[in-house]
Amino acid sequence: MRYLIFGMGAIGTYIGGSLTLSGESVIYLERPEVAGRFSQQPLSIEIKGVEYTFTPEEISDSLKQVFNQYPIDVVIVAVKSFDTPTVAGHLKPYREQISAVLSLQNGVENEVVLAEFLGNERVIAGTLTSAVAKKETGRVVLEKKRGVGIASGQPLSKEIVDSFNRAGLNARLYPHAGEMKWSKLLTNLLANATSAILDLSPAEIFSHPLLFKIETEQVREAVRVMKKLGYRVVDLPGTPVRLLSFLFHSVPAGIARRIAGKTLAAGRGGKMPSFHVDLYRGYRPLEVDYLNGAVVRFGERVGVATPVNHFLNQTLLSIAESPIELNIYRKNPEKFIEDVSRIVRIF
Known part of the structure; x- marks a missing residue:
């Protein structure tokens, strides 16, 4: 699967790095100055004192370029809740090219905002319980591994769980997004x-x-x-x-x-x-x-x-x-x- 992840924060770097290390294709969307800085520089995850470096398929500053160049299976949104409307607005012109949008954000209202822009049928609720700390941009440490919850009911939900589990993310399907x-x-x-x-x-x-x-x-x-x-x-x-x-x-x-x-x-x-x-x-x-x-x-x-x-x-x-x-x-x-x-x- 090919994932597009908004931002290289703690969650985005951890999830994207784990997926990349397992063989999945991961593209990050970042600000121009960050994308330029990391174009030739690997990212890293520290797990139990061991640092694993990885290089995503691309770190881009252009959503248009990404969707023109790549077929995207899943968009992962892991930004702060106050940035959700902006992200959703950027994605809206490409909604017909998007199969699924997975929100791994805290809070209980982000999926509603994403659905308003992109359609409820594309949005998958998720939650990360593992504790991840950001050392600096592109470098994170897994402090406590717990796992990921992903709501069922969307055609790609099970496939995402399987993909996450191949990456060692301890993902689990939940039948009720609201309860999760x-x-x-x-x-x-x-x-x-x-x-x-x-x-x-x-x-x-x-x-x-x-x-x-x-x-x-x-x-x-x-x-x-x-x-x-x-x-x-x-x-x-x-x-x-x-x-x-x-x-x-x-x-x-x-x-x-x-x-x-x-x-x-x-x-x-x-x-x-x-x-x-x-x-x-x-x-x-x-x-x-x-x-x-x-x-x-x-x-x-x-x-x-x-x-x-x-x-x-x-x-x-x-x-x-x-x-x-x-x-x-x-x-x-x-x-x-x-x-x-x-x-x-x-x-």
């Missing part, structure tokens, strides 16, 4: 917005009884929205999401907090969540409105209150628009807890 994407969303919410707002690590958040209650309610709100939508929580490759949901719903808070500290926080290996990384490196915009904000929007549609997700979303969006030093919640969990308690009774 929302289950991944639950994992993306944990100690993500809170960590950025407070400038605290997940371990610090989970060790604080009241902050842990806020995390618990955030997850519970999202699960209530899922249930109203008719979605079940499902396990993802290497990720027991049902056990996670059980932890936040049925296990006594004190025990749940200790388990979360030992497993969820410790499993990050000291790495800060994505919102914290992006906020303090000055990357804008943030994806919070596509995660916590999505919970709020869907909650409004189905009549489920989501005050904690709303507070986290609006607060982090506000912080991102102002100088960091004006953040009144930074290293100040007491003020944060006080303000959350004004909008929802969870303490």
